[in-house]
Amino acid sequence: MAEIRIRNLHKQFTDFTAVKNSSLVLEDGKFVVLLGPSGCGKTTTLRMIAGLEYPTSGQITLDGDDVTYLRPRERDIAMVFQLFALYPHLGVRGNLEFPLRNEGVPRIEIDKRVEETAAILRIGHLLDSSVNGLSGGDRQRVALGRAIVRQPKAFLMDEPLGTLDAEFRELMCVELRKLHDRLKTTTVFVTHDQNEAMALADHIVVMDKGEILQADDPHGIYNFPATLFVARFIGRPPMNLIGADAPVVPGDTSVRIARRNIAVPRVDATSTQVVLGIRPEHVRLCGSDEGCLGGRVKHVEYFGSHWVVEVETEAGALKALADKSARPEQGLQVGLRFDTRRVVLFDAGTEKLLASETTLAHQPGMRHG
Incomplete structure (x- = not known):
């Protein structure tokens, strides 16, 4: 060895x-x-x-x-x-x-x-x-x-x-x-x-x-993808990436998405162009009247254990997972709720992960640089 x-x-x-x-x-x-x-x-x-x-x-x-x-x-x-x-x-x-x-x-x-x-x-x-x-x-x-x-x-x-x-x-x-x-x-x-x-x-x-x-x-x-490329490359379907409407500064615990405040782990850096990332399995469908990010079902794929649902929203097309027992109908008006503990933020300029409480919980397993 x-x-x-x-x-x-x-x-x-x-x-x-x-x-x-x-x-x-x-x-x-x-x-x-x-x-x-x-x-x-x-x-x-x-x-x-x-x-x-x-x-x-x-x-x-x-x-x-x-x-x-x-x-x-x-x-x-x-x-x-x-x-x-x-x-x-x-x-x-x-x-x-x-x-x-x-x-x-x-x-x-x-x-x-x-x-x-x-x-x-x-x-x-x-x-x-x-x-x-x-x-x-x-x-x-x-x-x-x-x-x-x-x-x-x-x-x-x-x-x-x-x-x-x-x-x-x-x-x-x-x-x-x-x-x-x-x-x-x-x-x-x-x-x-x-x-x-x-x-x-x-x-x-x-x-x-x-x-x-x-x-x-x-x-x-x-x-904890370190860059936007890793976030896009890893995962099938890949991570949802959503551009925020406003900059963030250290201490912020929310970002503005489609005129809504979305809770995020505490931000530790300033960024004028923020991209929110979240895996489809950490996005759930909810009623369109429950204060969630609203949209219309655009496409549905069956994976045996679950459905992958593509929803067209004001923030762009996002994917969520739905239970296999109920197939969401195309054209249905729905809401999307994020598991805010699983949100990651990137700086669009550098394409790198912004430091947050989420990333601090993980210690990288290899040394490089």
Whole structure:
């Protein structure tokens, strides 16, 4: 196991900046997910940790050792790619043995590790099979096995579930998490899928345009988004974001929305352009005559356990959750009531979270900056 530190990591490709002066501590034995849209810099960051790309500037340490410009084979890491990268001319056993033979591990130790790894991944019955006829899920297990058998200080995984169908992805998420809980090896996992990130991660690092926007545990990422981008990117449906009618100053406990005062956690900073954020599950329908924010039902989606209701209001289109037992009719006049304990405020200019009593209750789970 090993702690990975990146300090002021920067990667420039001619006139394109892929990663911008990023610093982060990936704690020993944690499952860390790099999450963000295509082109955000997450894979480039992973490749620099692996040694497949060298940074333009900055430093990477693994277990206290500077590995910034070491070759991949000198870093004691193992990588799993989206495309399984198995050797088709070797069987399952041959693929598992290959990295150990390449390192000159004695035959008796190779046999021991291969058997142990096959037992962990439940592929012992496939050891004498060809990899060409395996299902996608089994091929991914073999790819994972080839990494595990080396017993590295860290696993690096670049969207390893991306080619699997939805059912297999869910299954492999569960299996990967169980595997990590058993091995306790530092793991860095890249994905653009927030469901994978939430299911797998001890810590999530959200990136956009080459920058780390927030590094925290899944609870913190979901409930206390540090920027408007994180608020929009995390959550299905995403957080409702509503522009306030008036500025706020330290000590304020309400904001003006559509000519109504909406209670919010105490504000600790001045902002002339305020955006109120609240998750749809913290918005409830009420009678249009109950003093709530009024609107008309525009669209309804069924999710089995609940309805997601889109309501057109004076403040814009907002989404709320409704109980599965009653489908709100399109065109119905309704009111919306916010759980004010769950409200977060952003500054529209900086797009950053404004300090409040709500955020003070949460201690971030990672270090970055």
